[in-house]
Amino acid sequence: MADPDPNIGGQRPLSVEIAVLRPEEWELLREIRLEALEDSPYAYGQSLSEAALMSEQDWRTRLEKSVHTVARIGDRIVALVAIRKETHEKVAHIAHINAMYVKPEARGQGVGKLLLQIAMDAAIERGGITKFKLNVTEGNESAAALYLGLGFRVVGTLEKEILQDGKYLNDILMEKVVA
Numbered sequence: 001m002a003d004p005d006p007n008i009g010g011q012r013p014l015s016v017e018i019a020v021l022r023p024e025e026w027e028l029l030r031e032i033r034l035e036a037l038e039d040s041p042y043a044y045g046q047s048l049s050e051a052a053l054m055s056e057q058d059w060r061t062r063l064e065k066s067v068h069t070v071a072r073i074g075d076r077i078v079a080l081v082a083i084r085k086e087t088h089e090k091v092a093h094i095a096h097i098n099a100m101y102v103k104p105e106a107r108g109q110g111v112g113k114l115l116l117q118i119a120m121d122a123a124i125e126r127g128g129i130t131k132f133k134l135n136v137t138e139g140n141e142s143a144a145a146l147y148l149g150l151g152f153r154v155v156g157t158l159e160k161e162i163l164q165d166g167k168y169l170n171d172i173l174m175e176k177v178v179a
């Protein structure tokens with residue numbers, strides 16, 4: 001089960017505030033996740049129609065299994081990232097980064113980088129993490145630039161990972177060893 005740590009970031013430059021969503025805030029997750037799946041369907045394994053069918057309990061379970069960290073400007077959530085730690089003993093040092101999304105109007109201002117860096121730092125502080133892993137769709141240059149800039153390295157290409165509009169897309173697998 002995730003270990004939420006609300007308001008880990010406090011007040012940030014650009015008036016960006018970083019916080020962890022609690023299970024009772026599941027509707028906030030639903031809203032930004034549905035927007036992400038509609039805005040950037042190529043970037044995620046889940047489809048908008050699948051997510052739209054998720055129940056309150058499904059969203060709450062998601063918040064319990066992964067730490068969902070958001071960036072707020074004023075009272076508006078503008079970005080999201082999820083970090084899920086493996087549970088089996090031999091791989092419990094690995095954390096997966098998923099669901100990275102910055103709203104179009106907040107992009108290109110360092111919000112994604114700030115959010116991901118703080119979320120990773122908080123995950124490391126919670127303890128036991130030696131490396132982070134993530135997938136990025138081949139050709140998603142802005143996301144790849146974000147991850148490379150934070151010290152991730154390309155491990156390889158996973159062929160035909162996503163079937164989007166009848167076309168297969170490859171994923172680039174990345175990792176960052178932190179300890």
Ligand SMILES: CC(C)(COP(=O)(O)OP(=O)(O)OC[C@H]1O[C@@H](n2cnc3c(N)ncnc32)[C@H](O)[C@@H]1OP(=O)(O)O)[C@@H](O)C(=O)NCCC(=O)NCCS
Nearest residue numbers: 040043101102107108109110111112113142143145146149
């Ligand atoms: C990818 C995404 C999260 C980046 O968020 P962002 O807030 O715009 O990124 P930042 O402004 O923090 O930029 C971080 C770095 O990435 C680089 N970058 C961001 N957008 C870029 C672009 N369009 N082209 C090239 N580089 C880009 C920046 O130059 C910056 O590098 P720096 O550290 O050297 O300055 C955002 O564009 C997004 O949500 N895209 C749609 C969904 C998506 O692709 N999610 C990722 C799923 S794996």
